[in-house]
Amino acid sequence: MSQGFGHELPSRHNQQEHRPVSRYLIVIASSGGQVAKLFVETREQVGEFDASTEEVAVMTRNAAASSGATGAEWDKALAGHSAQERAEAMVYQLDV
Known part of the structure; x- marks a missing residue:
């Protein structure tokens, strides 16, 4: 009857560096409808999802908005x- 004694311990977890905080949310038309895109301060895209989700409404509730990303x-x-x-x-600026 083995109780797991003598098994090697798992290696230590190496903490990865977290990505920067998202600063911009853009709601833009796409071929399949409206999409929401998340960007960090450097304008690098870190996420994309359907703009009709509840999360978009929550994120944009208190965010400053401007029209156009030209x-x-x-x-x-x-x-x-x-x-x-x-x-x-x-274009919504998040957590100013």
Whole structure:
């Protein structure tokens, strides 16, 4: 009858560095409908999901919003979207 005695202990957990906090949420039109995209301060995309979810409503409740993501700072991040989609996008700044 083995009780597990003599088994090797698991190795220590190596803490990975956490990603930076999301600073921007963009709600933008896509071929399948509205999508919400999360970006960090450097405008690197870290998430994308359906904009009709409850999470989007919660995140945007107290967030400052501006209309349009046509600035040069968004060129690389939103390269797959048309100029019209970018102009109609809503940009929310999170946790200012």
